[in-house]
Amino acid sequence: EADIYQTPRYLVIGTGKKITLECSQTMGHDKMYWYQQDPGMELHLIHYSYGVNSTEKGDLSSESTVSRIRTEHFPLTLESARPSHTSQYLCASSEGQAATEAFFGQGTRLTVV
Amino acid sequence: KNQVEQSPQSLIILEGKNCTLQCNYTVSPFSNLRWYKQDTGRGPVSLTIMTFSENTKSNGRYTATLDADTKQSSLHITASQLSDSASYICVVSDRGSTLGRLYFGRGTQLTVWP
Numbered sequence: 001e002a003d004i005y006q007t008p009r010y011l012v013i014g015t016g017k018k019i020t021l022e023c024s025q026t027m028g029h030d031k032m033y034w035y036q037q038d039p040g041m042e043l044h045l046i047h048y049s050y051g052v053n054s055t056e057k058g059d060l061s062s063e064s065t066v067s068r069i070r071t072e073h074f075p076l077t078l079e080s081a082r083p084s085h086t087s088q089y090l091c092a093s094s095e096g097q098a099a100t101e102a103f104f105g106q107g108t109r110l111t112v113v
Numbered sequence: 114k115n116q117v118e119q120s121p122q123s124l125i126i127l128e129g130k131n132c133t134l135q136c137n138y139t140v141s142p143f144s145n146l147r148w149y150k151q152d153t154g155r156g157p158v159s160l161t162i163m164t165f166s167e168n169t170k171s172n173g174r175y176t177a178t179l180d181a182d183t184k185q186s187s188l189h190i191t192a193s194q195l196s197d198s199a200s201y202i203c204v205v206s207d208r209g210s211t212l213g214r215l216y217f218g219r220g221t222q223l224t225v226w227p
Contacts, residue, residue, distance in 0.1 A: 006156075033215075042117075042202075042217040043157075090156050102147075102204075102215065104156035 003027050006091050006105035013081055013112055021076045021108045023091030032074040033102075035090040036060060043090060049074060081112045115140040117205050119218035127226050130193055134221045136186040136203030144208035148177050148188045151200045151220065160188070160201075193225045 004025040013019055025032065030051045035043040035058075045058030049068040063085070064078050074093075078085055088109050094102040117138045126132050138146070145164045149157035161170045161177040163186070169178045174191045190197055200220040207214050 040219070040222070042219045044217075045215070088154075092156075101159055101162060104149075104158070107154065107156045109154060
């Protein structure tokens with residue numbers, strides 16, 4: 001079983017609030033990712049990191065920001081939540097070359113009202 | 114454009130029956146192909162991963178095949194169980210970048226009825 005954890009699992013929040021979605025992994029993986037997934041749709045990469053102090057934007061434009069101060073921790077922040085941010089957010093990690101496994105967290109279901 | 118297409122979009126079968134899910138991709142240069150199972154409201158869990166040289170790989174009742182020449186893969190589920198009801202996602206990785214970019218299909222929603 002993968003050792004990657006996301007909190008909270010579910011979040012309902014009002015428009016304009018600042019939120020941080022937490023993601024932690026205990027496998028020592030260098031690469032970490034954030035994906036956004038709407039119901040019945042594919043996952044879209046919004047942020048990724050090669051290691052500490054490395055963050056890059058993904059394919060899907062997102063108003064969120066990320067940080068990677070520690071190897072095991074990759075939080076995602078929305079400064080001012082909007083209803084358009086309602087979605088499922090999935091965190092993943094992997095190590096080494098592309099052939100290695102990518103492990104996913106359980107996801108955070110965000111609803112902005 | 115790198116793409117991953119899955120079919121069918123959804124499938125309903127009776128418990129105990131077999132089924133086959135399809136995945137076609139245009140990702141290049143190809144690195145590996147993975148099949149994930151995603152239960153509703155949860156993160157994807159890996160079933161199999163295959164590189165260019167592998168034609169088939171099994172994981173219990175799940176058997177994945179890969180034809181790198183035609184860029185097609187299939188996932189065969191044998192003797193289906195109610196717990197197999199989930200979305201099955203085909204994911205292809207390229208080797209054209211350090212990141213090893215992952216390209217996701219939209220998934221096949223499988224429902225197993227008793």
